[in-house]
Amino acid sequence: MRPPFPSRPRLAAHVLGRRHLVDGDERVVLHDLGTGRLVQIGPREWGLLAAADGTRDLDGIVLAAAREGAHARGPALRAFLEQLHAAGLLEDGIEEASPDDAPGVPAARPLEPLPGFSLHCDGGGSCCRIYASVIFAPVEAARARALLPLVQDGGARHERVFMPEHGSGPTGGSAVTLRDGRCAYLDDGGLCALHARGGAGAKPVGCNAFPTSFIDDGESVRVSVSVECACVLASVGRPGGAPLLPPGAATRGDLDGAIVVDRLAEQVAVAPGSRASRAAFVAWSRRVAALPPSGDTAALLLRLAGAIDAGGLDEDAASRAAARPDRPAARALLPWIEALAARAERRSREDDAWRSERDLGRRATRWIARAAADLLQPGALEVVLAAPVAAPASEAFYLRAVLHGHRLAGDLPLSLALRDRAARLVVARALPLAFADGERDPACAHPLGLVEAMLRGHGLDAYAHDL
Numbered sequence: 001m002r003p004p005f006p007s008r009p010r011l012a013a014h015v016l017g018r019r020h021l022v023d024g025d026e027r028v029v030l031h032d033l034g035t036g037r038l039v040q041i042g043p044r045e046w047g048l049l050a051a052a053d054g055t056r057d058l059d060g061i062v063l064a065a066a067r068e069g070a071h072a073r074g075p076a077l078r079a080f081l082e083q084l085h086a087a088g089l090l091e092d093g094i095e096e097a098s099p100d101d102a103p104g105v106p107a108a109r110p111l112e113p114l115p116g117f118s119l120h121c122d123g124g125g126s127c128c129r130i131y132a133s134v135i136f137a138p139v140e141a142a143r144a145r146a147l148l149p150l151v152q153d154g155g156a157r158h159e160r161v162f163m164p165e166h167g168s169g170p171t172g173g174s175a176v177t178l179r180d181g182r183c184a185y186l187d188d189g190g191l192c193a194l195h196a197r198g199g200a201g202a203k204p205v206g207c208n209a210f211p212t213s214f215i216d217d218g219e220s221v222r223v224s225v226s227v228e229c230a231c232v233l234a235s236v237g238r239p240g241g242a243p244l245l246p247p248g249a250a251t252r253g254d255l256d257g258a259i260v261v262d263r264l265a266e267q268v269a270v271a272p273g274s275r276a277s278r279a280a281f282v283a284w285s286r287r288v289a290a291l292p293p294s295g296d297t298a299a300l301l302l303r304l305a306g307a308i309d310a311g312g313l314d315e316d317a318a319s320r321a322a323a324r325p326d327r328p329a330a331r332a333l334l335p336w337i338e339a340l341a342a343r344a345e346r347r348s349r350e351d352d353a354w355r356s357e358r359d360l361g362r363r364a365t366r367w368i369a370r371a372a373a374d375l376l377q378p379g380a381l382e383v384v385l386a387a388p389v390a391a392p393a394s395e396a397f398y399l400r401a402v403l404h405g406h407r408l409a410g411d412l413p414l415s416l417a418l419r420d421r422a423a424r425l426v427v428a429r430a431l432p433l434a435f436a437d438g439e440r441d442p443a444c445a446h447p448l449g450l451v452e453a454m455l456r457g458h459g460l461d462a463y464a465h466d467l
């Protein structure tokens, strides 16, 4: 049963409002993280919604919005909010702060960087053109507005260039406006205007840290990379790039305190209905990472998943599975490809209704939908699985980076997470055939990076819950 209409409405915390400039037109898109649904509203409606922060009744919202230049009569405001309420997008009253009682990562915890990797960033700004959210901390937003006050007229008002990270009430982080899918601070030449004006320190800490990831597993802070950028894969096997850590950094205490260090949970879901201790998962992960690289990482992932189904986190079973030469049967991956094809196709249709054709995210979703649909043609998946792997070193590196960063421990049990990653690899193998003439972009140079960025950065990874 739907809850009653809120007396002091606010946009729910599971909704992300993002301001987009689409071919010069301003619009606000509400992303419901619970359902994956998108609702598009205009800037004036956002002006009303921004005043609905959980502290005001309808009369108060009308007055507060009018002060900010968004005018509406009470009945029209109520009708608008009732629509959002019917869609499950509103909550009542202010958002309760979640208790942050998790102990911090000890300053003495050693840092363990991914061995043998350094980054050659091409400076082309692909990563600034593809993410659905770029978050600034309060001081980072204030500095950006001071350095470049004319960007979206943000010097005059924070709200002109930034939105709450989630919901409509005040949040710690702020999401920057996107211009045809690009960060508002990315200049037309593909360079960060904040960096150009104020140096690297003028960028948000998340931008400076990208694509490095940090996770504490109780033994060490694993420092790995997100394989979400062509530059990461272009760096594989090339020494002499930028190291993942600043010179001399050896423990958590040597890192910038603003860097987010995730924590690996004490218990990890291994298969549906079964869990293992963090220590057992870490030991399994280390054993798998030490295996010789496979010429077919998708096949290896599927064999590891089968070994977990049969015997849990048995490290010897993982080694035996890795040593087997068999290729995967198409039927093992088919449901995964079907689910990803359906979700990407749905998102692509939604994107066509409002995103610019210049928006890399729109084009990449279309490519993934096409590639997955192509794999569903009779016999196509079998052909791709039997063909020689075009980029075996990239795929082997991907698995190494995922294992080192404990990315397989998430909301999917490990046995399913392995299959999910195999499906991503196979879709990436098929992606080059989905690029139509004239559509290619520098980000297409390494299709796996594109698939990874879209799955996490645009929420397409939720496909794994559709099976």
Ligand code: SF4
Pocket (backbone or CB within 6 Å): 127, 128, 134, 183, 184, 185, 186, 187, 191, 192, 193, 194, 195, 203, 204, 207
């Ligand atoms: S702030 Fe700069 S580095 Fe960060 S996303 Fe925007 S343009 Fe890119």
